[in-house]
Amino acid sequence: MKTLIVAATKAELTFFYQHFNLPEGDFIEAKNFDLLITGVGMVATAFSLGKHLKASKYNLVLNFGIAGCFDRTIELGSLLNITEDVFAELGAENGDDFLTITDLGFGENHFHSKSNIKIDLPKAKSVTVNCVSGNGKSIDKLVKRLNPTTESMEGASVFYACKQEHIDCLQIRSISNYVEPRNKEKWKIGLAIKNLNDWAIAFITDMN
Numbered sequence: 622m623k624t625l626i627v628a629a630t631k632a633e634l635t636f637f638y639q640h641f642n643l644p645e646g647d648f649i650e651a652k653n654f655d656l657l658i659t660g661v662g663m664v665a666t667a668f669s670l671g672k673h674l675k676a677s678k679y680n681l682v683l684n685f686g687i688a689g690c691f692d693r694t695i696e697l698g699s700l701l702n703i704t705e706d707v708f709a710e711l712g713a714e715n716g717d718d719f720l721t722i723t724d725l726g727f728g729e730n731h732f733h734s735k736s737n738i739k740i741d742l743p744k745a746k747s748v749t750v751n752c753v754s755g756n757g758k759s760i761d762k763l764v765k766r767l768n769p770t771t772e773s774m775e776g777a778s779v780f781y782a783c784k785q786e787h788i789d790c791l792q793i794r795s796i797s798n799y800v801e802p803r804n805k806e807k808w809k810i811g812l813a814i815k816n817l818n819d820w821a822i823a824f825i826t827d828m829n
């Protein structure tokens with residue numbers, strides 16, 4: 622049994638590739654782990670994991686990526702262990718209310734990491750979106766409805782696929798920006814990626 626490392630973009634694992642001297646490519650089979658680059662977003666992630674997840678092959682999926690943060694007391698570049706993730710937009714508007722797909726009777730939109738692996742990071746709840754939040758009103762509505770700490774475009778897809786295949790799953794996110802009306806100049810992508818990669822390298826090294 623092996624660990625599968627999953628990220629949306631190769632750029633988010635730049636230093637990890639360098640450290641382990643990995644070849645270019647979106648699916649890499651190394652000695653102690655496999656690595657899958659899915660592409661950005663929940664659709665690409667679900668499709669890619671659907672192709673690569675075999676319950677008998679992996680005992681752990683590790684989802685690494687950067688994320689936006691709703692909580693301004695958390696510094697950019699901080700790392701969080703996302704233990705709860707919600708498909709925020711999956712459902713139906715009902716006037717001013719929102720009905721989840723669970724309310725509609727069509728399944729689940731809310732997932733938890735049930736892993737017992739000890740992680741030395743604060744736990745947090747995230748939302749997964751198709752559209753990065755960048756409008757004050759919709760951000761306020763999202764916070765009021767779901768009270769998330771972070772936002773990504775893939776997390777809940779990874780939890781969903783792992784639940785379908787009964788595979789243990791962890792999601793580690795590094796904060797690159799605050800969720801606010803879009804201003805990419807304020808994003809600290811380089812810092813977030815460096816901290817994420819340092820943690821990922823140490824974690825995988827310790828694991829083996």
Ligand SMILES: O=C(O)c1cccc(C(=O)CC[C@H]2O[C@@H](n3cnc4c(=O)[nH]cnc43)[C@H](O)[C@@H]2O)c1
Pocket residue numbers: 629630632633661662686687688689690750753754772773774775797798799800810
């Ligand atoms: O511009 C760059 O240099 C660059 C390098 C690596 C990655 C990126 C991305 O934009 C990755 C997209 C990835 O980031 C997640 N993300 C980050 N902030 C947010 C957010 O505020 N709301 C939702 N998602 C966010 C997301 O999971 C994307 O997959 C750029």
